[in-house]
Amino acid sequence: MRSKESGAPTRTQRARHQDLITAAIQVITRDGYRAASVDRIAREAGTSKGTALYHFSSKEELYQAVVSALFETGATYMAERLLAADTATDKLRTYIETNLRFITLHPAHVGATQQILMNSDTVHAVQLDDAIAPLRRLLQSGQESGEFGEFDPEVTALSIRAIVDGAASYFLAHPELDHEHYIREAAALFLRAVQPASLTSKDAS
Amino acid sequence: MRSKESGAPTRTQRARHQDLITAAIQVITRDGYRAASVDRIAREAGTSKGTALYHFSSKEELYQAVVSALFETGATYMAERLLAADTATDKLRTYIETNLRFITLHPAHVGATQQILMNSDTVHAVQLDDAIAPLRRLLQSGQESGEFGEFDPEVTALSIRAIVDGAASYFLAHPELDHEHYIREAAALFLRAVQPASLTSKDAS
Amino acid sequence: MRSKESGAPTRTQRARHQDLITAAIQVITRDGYRAASVDRIAREAGTSKGTALYHFSSKEELYQAVVSALFETGATYMAERLLAADTATDKLRTYIETNLRFITLHPAHVGATQQILMNSDTVHAVQLDDAIAPLRRLLQSGQESGEFGEFDPEVTALSIRAIVDGAASYFLAHPELDHEHYIREAAALFLRAVQPASLTSKDAS
Amino acid sequence: MRSKESGAPTRTQRARHQDLITAAIQVITRDGYRAASVDRIAREAGTSKGTALYHFSSKEELYQAVVSALFETGATYMAERLLAADTATDKLRTYIETNLRFITLHPAHVGATQQILMNSDTVHAVQLDDAIAPLRRLLQSGQESGEFGEFDPEVTALSIRAIVDGAASYFLAHPELDHEHYIREAAALFLRAVQPASLTSKDAS
DNA sequence: AATGAATGAGAGTTCATTCAT
DNA sequence: CATGAATGAACTCTCATTCAT
Numbered sequence: 001m002r003s004k005e006s007g008a009p010t011r012t013q014r015a016r017h018q019d020l021i022t023a024a025i026q027v028i029t030r031d032g033y034r035a036a037s038v039d040r041i042a043r044e045a046g047t048s049k050g051t052a053l054y055h056f057s058s059k060e061e062l063y064q065a066v067v068s069a070l071f072e073t074g075a076t077y078m079a080e081r082l083l084a085a086d087t088a089t090d091k092l093r094t095y096i097e098t099n100l101r102f103i104t105l106h107p108a109h110v111g112a113t114q115q116i117l118m119n120s121d122t123v124h125a126v127q128l129d130d131a132i133a134p135l136r137r138l139l140q141s142g143q144e145s146g147e148f149g150e151f152d153p154e155v156t157a158l159s160i161r162a163i164v165d166g167a168a169s170y171f172l173a174h175p176e177l178d179h180e181h182y183i184r185e186a187a188a189l190f191l192r193a194v195q196p197a198s199l200t201s202k203d204a205s
Numbered sequence: 206m207r208s209k210e211s212g213a214p215t216r217t218q219r220a221r222h223q224d225l226i227t228a229a230i231q232v233i234t235r236d237g238y239r240a241a242s243v244d245r246i247a248r249e250a251g252t253s254k255g256t257a258l259y260h261f262s263s264k265e266e267l268y269q270a271v272v273s274a275l276f277e278t279g280a281t282y283m284a285e286r287l288l289a290a291d292t293a294t295d296k297l298r299t300y301i302e303t304n305l306r307f308i309t310l311h312p313a314h315v316g317a318t319q320q321i322l323m324n325s326d327t328v329h330a331v332q333l334d335d336a337i338a339p340l341r342r343l344l345q346s347g348q349e350s351g352e353f354g355e356f357d358p359e360v361t362a363l364s365i366r367a368i369v370d371g372a373a374s375y376f377l378a379h380p381e382l383d384h385e386h387y388i389r390e391a392a393a394l395f396l397r398a399v400q401p402a403s404l405t406s407k408d409a410s
Numbered sequence: 411m412r413s414k415e416s417g418a419p420t421r422t423q424r425a426r427h428q429d430l431i432t433a434a435i436q437v438i439t440r441d442g443y444r445a446a447s448v449d450r451i452a453r454e455a456g457t458s459k460g461t462a463l464y465h466f467s468s469k470e471e472l473y474q475a476v477v478s479a480l481f482e483t484g485a486t487y488m489a490e491r492l493l494a495a496d497t498a499t500d501k502l503r504t505y506i507e508t509n510l511r512f513i514t515l516h517p518a519h520v521g522a523t524q525q526i527l528m529n530s531d532t533v534h535a536v537q538l539d540d541a542i543a544p545l546r547r548l549l550q551s552g553q554e555s556g557e558f559g560e561f562d563p564e565v566t567a568l569s570i571r572a573i574v575d576g577a578a579s580y581f582l583a584h585p586e587l588d589h590e591h592y593i594r595e596a597a598a599l600f601l602r603a604v605q606p607a608s609l610t611s612k613d614a615s
Numbered sequence: 616m617r618s619k620e621s622g623a624p625t626r627t628q629r630a631r632h633q634d635l636i637t638a639a640i641q642v643i644t645r646d647g648y649r650a651a652s653v654d655r656i657a658r659e660a661g662t663s664k665g666t667a668l669y670h671f672s673s674k675e676e677l678y679q680a681v682v683s684a685l686f687e688t689g690a691t692y693m694a695e696r697l698l699a700a701d702t703a704t705d706k707l708r709t710y711i712e713t714n715l716r717f718i719t720l721h722p723a724h725v726g727a728t729q730q731i732l733m734n735s736d737t738v739h740a741v742q743l744d745d746a747i748a749p750l751r752r753l754l755q756s757g758q759e760s761g762e763f764g765e766f767d768p769e770v771t772a773l774s775i776r777a778i779v780d781g782a783a784s785y786f787l788a789h790p791e792l793d794h795e796h797y798i799r800e801a802a803a804l805f806l807r808a809v810q811p812a813s814l815t816s817k818d819a820s
Numbered sequence: 821a822a823t824g825a826a827t828g829a830g831a832g833t834t835c836a837t838t839c840a841t
Numbered sequence: 842c843a844t845g846a847a848t849g850a851a852c853t854c855t856c857a858t859t860c861a862t
Contacts, residue, residue, distance in 0.1 A: 012842080034324060037835060049836085050844040059836060118323075119239055151397075155390040162371035163364045170363060185360040192356075193398040217825070242852060255827045258854065422846070444734055447831060459832085460848045469832065528733075529649060538788075561807075565800040572781035573774045580773060595770040602766075603808040627821080652856060664857085665823040674857060 016055050019045040021066050028112040029172070033119060038062075063116045070106070070113045077102050088142030092194065093187045095138065096160060100183040103167045107175075110168040132157045139194065149196035160190055221260050224250040226271050233317040234377065238324060243267075268321045275311070275318045282307050293347030297399065298392045300343065301365060305388040308372045312380075315373040337362045347399065354401035365395055426465050429455040431476050438522040439582065443529060448472075473526045480516070480523045487512050498552030502604065503597045505548065509574045510593040513581060520578040542567045552604065559606035570600055631670050634660040636681050643727040644787070648734060653677075678731045685721070685728045692717050703757030707809065708802045710753065714779045715798040718786060725783040747772045757809065764811035775805055 023045035027036045038059050042052035056062035081098045085091040103110050135157040142148035163186055171179055228250035232241045243264050247257035261267035286303045290296040308315050340362040347353035368391055376384055433455035437446045448469050452462035466472035488508055495504040513520050545567040552558035573596055581589055638660035642651045653674050657667035671677035696713045700706040718725050750772040757763035778801055786794055 016842095032324075032326070038837085039835075048844050050839095050846090051842080053837065054843065057837095118320075119237070121237065149397075151394060152386070152390040155387055156394055158371065158375060159364070159368045159391065159394060162367040165371065166363065166367035181357070182360055185357040186364065189356060189361055189364060189398045192400070193394045195397070197397075221825085243854085244852080253827055254853090255829095255856090256825075259824095259826065262854090264853065426846085442734070442736065448833090449831085458848055460835090460850090461846075463833065464845095464847065467833090525733075529647075531647070538784075559807075561804060562796070562800040565797055566804055568781065568785060569774070569778045569801065569804060572777040576773065576777035576780065591767070592770055595767040596774065599766060599771055599774060599808045602810070603804045605807070631821095653858090654856075663823050665825090665860095666821080668858070669822065672858095 013055065016045075016047070016051070017065065019047070020052055020055060020062060021069055024062060024066050025108050025112040028115055029108040033115040063120075066109070067113050067116055070109050073106070073109075074102055077105075088138065088145060088147045089191065091138055092142065093191060095135065096164070096187040096190060097183050099164045100167050100179075100186060103164070104171055104179045104183070107168050107171040111172055114165065114168060132161055135160060142194065146196070148194040151194060156190070156194065218260070221250075221252070221256070222270065224252070225257055225260060225267060226274055229267055229271050230313050230317040233320055234313040238320040268325075271314070272318050272321055275314050278311070278314075279307055282310075293343065293350060293352045294396065296343055297347065298396060300340065301369070301392040301395060302388050304369045305372050305384075305391060308369070309376055309384040309388070312373050312376040316377055319370065319373060337366055340365060344399065351401070353399040356399060361395070361399065423465070426455075426457070426461070427475065429457070430462055430465060430472060431479055434472055434476050435518050435522040438525055439518040443525040473530075476519070477523050477526055480519050483516070483519075484512055487515075498548065498555060498557040499601065499604075501548055502552065503601060505545065506570060506574070506597040506600060507593050510577050510589075510596060513574070513577045514589045514593070517578050517581040517585075521582055524575065524578060538571070542571055545570060549604065556606065558604040561604060566600070566604065628670065631660075631662070631666070632680065634662070635667055635670060635677060636684055639677060639681050640723050640727040643730055644723040648730040678735075681724070682728050682731055685724050688721070688724075689717055692720075703753065703760060703762040704806065706753055707757065708806060710750065711775060711779070711802040711805060712798050715782050715794075715801060718779070718782045719794045719798070722783050722786040722790075726787055729780065729783060747776055750775060754809065761811070763809040766809060771805070771809065 020041065024036065024041045027041050027044050031040070038052055039049045041062070042049045045052065052062070053059075056065065078098055082091065082094055085094040132154070136153045139148060139151075139153040139156055143150070143153065167182075167186075170182075171177075225246065229241065229246045232246050232249050236245070243257055244254045246267070247254045250257070257267070258264075261270065283303055287296065287299055290299040337359070341358045344353060344356075344358040344361055348355070348358065372387075372391075375387075376382075430451065434446065434451045437451050437454050441450070448462055449459045451472070452459045455462070462472070463469075466475065491508045492501070492504055495501040542564070546563045549558060549561075549563040549566055553560070553563065577592075577596075580592075581587075635656065639651065639656045642656050642659050646655070653667055654664045656677070657664045660667070667677070668674075671680065693713055697706065697709055700709040747769070751768045754763060754766075754768040754771055758765070758768065782797075782801075785797075786792075
């Protein structure tokens, strides 16, 4: 029975689903995207190709599930922490730090998802733009309130996005490093960059 | 003639080589890395699979040529401009701007190369670290001379690298934008971020 | 299931394996070694290339199976008959006759195996030397016991081996002949050749 | 101009022909029959694929030339020596020894030719039968004159042929051995085998 | 006389997917 | 639920052969 049809998924179903998602992440991370065949993923999950494609009616659907799982976990994680922030400065710092901290918690899942999206045929330029928009709005509102200085919010948002996106592979390649240090430094870097210029002038005098 | 052999390449050789390199870039950019089969690339170049593999003895060799072509063009372009810079500030701005400007000139080539390297089996984590090193040294020397403030040079270098790496896909997705504006803004952003604290306010972060 | 994995082979497994081995022998024998592509073998077995490579993960593995199948059948056949022989003379006759009789039973399988080994990259010079050794020892022990006369055991062993190796193609080319006659004559030939010269003396008187 | 057309071959033509024949033998012997592509052979001969197929209009024609060259050299060599022999015994010994001695002189050429014929589509069962016939006649006439004893001439001829055919690979695999010893032993072996049963006493060659 | 260039046929192999059990 | 079996499409690569120069 295909997973899309009947209503509530069985416990076994959910378990198998999770196993396969985990296996896909593992194989993609360990052996590379190209080596990640359904067969290899299934075997990593301790089952067979036939079974894998019984649970997910196509490879793409499995990969979609990997992506969705990350987005769901991520959205929850982010939302909880972002609400606590008040000022634009605080929100920006929280945004950057929370994002990076989340990546530290799930570097393989994030990395695998990036590879899946990168190789997906569906345009993900849109997805990138979507991910940029709220960040740009945050920066703009900080400028309007006077907390931030003058800069192009789009470019700044893209820059922030870029380092967040690069973080997964960096954390995976250097698991021995002090990620928390990296996180704080990255946030600090952008906070300095968005500071109003006016603040600097008077101190210089 | 196998491309490995000695001797100067014929005119036809070079022409076909260039055609195939261009076609590979085109196909990867337009149809995606996975869709880029030798057959499709050859057809894009107006020739046949057999001919393509006559000129490049393997697909990997063709891809290697794509990468090499970019590195050669890029190295020349960068070297000329970086020499003109004097102070650390100037060097940093030049580094960022020149990099981005080069990408604006060859976004497809850069993007294709990124995909090739990303899918290559040879470790490119090393390559990334290598690309970071000179940048980190530039930042460090700026700190030692007092031009730059206090920050982690590694994290900052990685951030700069990240936005440069992200630029190709952004420029490709938005060819209508004013890239020169993006470039100046990106450079300005990092220049603000590396400014000495003494110049700025009292309570950065 | 990849054939390397553990566990007992299914009934279907064994059946298909056997079908493909038989088909490989058939195609090699009928159409020649070079014409024996996986596709053609598969079609001969009434299946498809994909299926063939599902059961044997490479062409080489299929060929290896052809060779192994012959060796197993042959070893059993030979062992049973060789044990019965007592004297060196008897052993030699049995060795030659049994070898040739086995080839008469499976000329195509033997011929195909010879072609496979001959075209294999793995050194089969070694294999030939290995096949010679026991025969040489048999001849030597016959000489030591005085049953055999003086001759170079190596050269004689190689000669015996040579006619045994040539028998498959001869039997295949002449299926109408009386193979049993050939077998007995061949054995008699070598028995005469190894006879001690001294035995003949009494007849001279 | 194709080699078949005009009358007398140029000196250059003959030289190139010989170079390519030698190269083919070399490549087949060193790298194996399967690895012997026209390209590789041409390069071994210090020329190009195009040139090779200018001189021999097909690969098969080149291989045919390898075979013919051997047969011509061999026929001359054999004929000279066989004429000297008188009795059937002498002829047989000469046949075996001369054959083997010729192989010792050209083991690579003989080996390459064997591989070519073995992989050729044209039936070479006929060729083998043809090669057997004169030998069988020699043995028969020896029997009729009473020089030889009773045995099946066909089987004996095949046996002699078999060891001669096996000699090339043996000599190639063991170039360090005393081939002359091998040759004399092989001849002696068969002479003992064809001896009349009654005669065996005093003069076993 | 020589050869670089081009090409199409065919090889082995991988893989997502379908299906009967 | 699960899976072994089967398959066809697509891929990279090899190679003998043709041809223009």
